[in-house]
Amino acid sequence: MSTEKKQFTVSIYTENNIGLLNRISAIFQRRHMNVESLNTSPSEIDGVSRFTLVVNITESQMKKVIGQIEKQVEVIKAYYHTEDEIIYQESCLFKIKSELLFDERQIQNIIKDSNARIVTVNKDFFAIEKSGRKEEIDLLHRELYVFGIMQFTRSGRIAVTKDEMKISTMLKAFQE
Incomplete structure (x- = not known):
């Protein structure tokens, strides 16, 4: 062993x-x-x-x-x-300032390329959900971190x- x-x-x-x-x-x-x-x-x-x-x-x-x-x-x-x-997955939520969604074209591309989805948008913030492997969530976190993340949470593995x-x-x- x-x-x-x-x-x-x-x-x-x-x-x-x-x-x-x-x-x-x-x-x-x-x-x-x-x-x-x-x-x-x-x-x-x-x-x-x-x-x-x-x-x-x-x-x-x-x-x-x-x-x-x-x-x-x-x-x-x-x-x-x-x-x-x-076969496993994790899930996460990001909360980001709404102005970035409209002012930073790159954020829209990051969301699309990562197969994440926007779950809510209001005048102050928007929320993104992503399910996938730990490495995919870590990559999305690194990409969004440079723009500023208001809140972030992730689930345990299922x-x-x-x-x-x-x-x-x-x-x-x-x-x-």
């Missing part, structure tokens, strides 16, 4: 209970591991939540962490995936596996 750090996407299927996020983050904190990205959402099964985390650690560390996560009472199942095993996951069968049984 490799001792080199790699980026892993972790999928954790859970009951939706208060305090679970704190306990999961504590598992990483105790080991001095940084969580790069975190997203929580409903899963494909009613009543089951899904946490999606991104971490840079060794595979042996990842296996130990998965074991600790699965010891949490509310956790149904936890998985980890490498980059080539998943991901699905390329291969079928047997979790759906397990979750249906859990639901009954």
Whole structure:
């Protein structure tokens, strides 16, 4: 097993209970591991939540962490995936002064070339939404930064596996 750090996407299927996020983050904190990205959402099964985390650690560390996560009472199942095993996206919003949209022709080209979309425009500001890979969002941020960004936020990673996951069968049984 490799001792080199790699980026892993972790999928954790859970009951939706208060305090679970704190306990999961504590598992990483105790080991001095940084969580790069975190997203929580409903899963494909009613009543089951899904946490999606991104971490840079060794595979042996990842296996130990998965074991600790699965010891949490509310956790149904936890998985980890490498980059080539998943399809993933992030999403972001930029808020920029409206005058730039009309005065700086280059901004319109940046928006068009990045496949971003304008979601609102008023006299003071406009908002742009972009979904894509981390690198695409980072590039758009660098391009817009020189014009001045009033506000910026990005989501955590969301991901699905390329291969079928047997979790759906397990979750249906859990639901009954």
